[in-house]
């Protein structure tokens with residue numbers, strides 16, 4: 001294992017996309033930002049230097065940070081933000097993890113443009129549990145707004161709705177030609193006939209769950225969130241914000257054609273969404289001489305935007321590899337059993353639309369960002385920053401699939417509440433999506449841990465029947481899981497990483 005040094009200069013960068021230019025915040029001038037490549041057991045020393053006029057912090061999404069909670073990055077949770085002109089040195093070791101993860105700004109709206117890939121290779125001499133791919137490529141999926149993201153988000157947060165839908169999705173920063181900007185560049189994916197590639201796909205979007213597909217080719221999922229899975233063949237990958245998915249792609253189609261690569265929205269909620277599909281092109285090397293506008297591109301048949309059945313089938317098909325080398329350590333007994341309702345509520349407010357502001361909440365608690373970082377407050381015993389009375393269950397259970405009247409169960413209380421777990425406790429959390437006000441899929445992310453997704457279902461969780469169906473043999477292990485619209489997801493993990501850890505919906509406005 002070695003020590004690897006990175007320097008992340010956070011700077012303003014003038015960028016042209018969708019036929020218009022604007023300054024954006026980037027790391028080292030790049031969108032997406034630089035890729036970190038390291039091996040399991042390596043130590044990373046990443047110096048983040050803030051050259052912009054915003055407070056900044058950067059989170060290493062999915063890195064366990066075993067006993068290095070100070071390096072995790074979310075502003076006001078584990079550290080104070082890095083102020084203009086200041087810097088912060090993140091120092092952590094990649095213990096027991098290999099695969100694809102990513103990094104992103106973890107303050108306000110900055111992660112729209114401040115994000116990039118983390119590639120953790122296995123230890124030297126340790127093979128993948130599948131045939132070694134000929135080459136590997138990183139595919140970062142994002143969103144792009146023509147207008148100023150800061151303004152959009154500030155506007156939206158006043159009333160609590162999602163920011164207006166983005167103007168295009170991006171694949172490694174390119175949207176492909178779109179109707180009101182046909183000259184917009186495309187990402188190209190050159191392949192050699194007969195070779196197998198590994199694509200490391202990251203959903204870095206602020207708001208949208210995505211379908212990803214490549215016309216004429218089957219993809220084999222081999223890893224999600226930096227944990228190996230049983231190989232699963234599919235023509236469509238479903239990926240929520242925060243999640244990463246490695247797939248194998250064998251270039252076995254007719255080499256004389258080009259093939260469309262596409263990323264398009266999935267949503268089954270009645271909310272505005274970005275209906276512009278990002279496209280890229282796969283072509284066969286050696287046949288490039290014939291590539292021209294006239295060469296036929298095989299189009300991908302895209303799922304409808306509300307194809308819940310495709311999203312559900314994909315999610316339910318993922319299984320941990322559970323091999324001798326990579327065993328599953330899912331807790332079979334539970335010390336702490338929690339039930340969290342997640343969804344949007346509404347609070348009265350003066351001087352806002354209709355007198356109510358939409359708010360995200362868990363067990364009717366809406367998180368209030370403290371002014372002192374929680375980990376600092378905990379470590380130095382500073383009182384008055386948080387309370388540790390986060391409710392283990394909702395105070396007022398009801399039928400979560402039936403819409404409620406405003407004001408009945410919809411109001412939330414504000415608080416900076418923590419749930420305290422003893423070291424090494426085994427924990428189960430059932431995340432129940434509520435249909436109050438708006439239903440929406442919520443991709444839930446837990447910092448500092450991987451968890452096992454032991455069950456999921458539609459409608460209300462049934463504490464008598466549903467646990468009998470839990471998968472305690474080979475459940476998928478990950479750091480971000482979708483809680484389906486009108487349904488629930490159950491996760492288990494061992495609280496073996498001391499610290500203060502954020503758990504939140506990865507849709508940008510739902511963290512507040």
Ligand code: C2O
Nearest residue numbers: 061074242445502
């Ligand atoms: Cu991907 Cu709290 O973050």
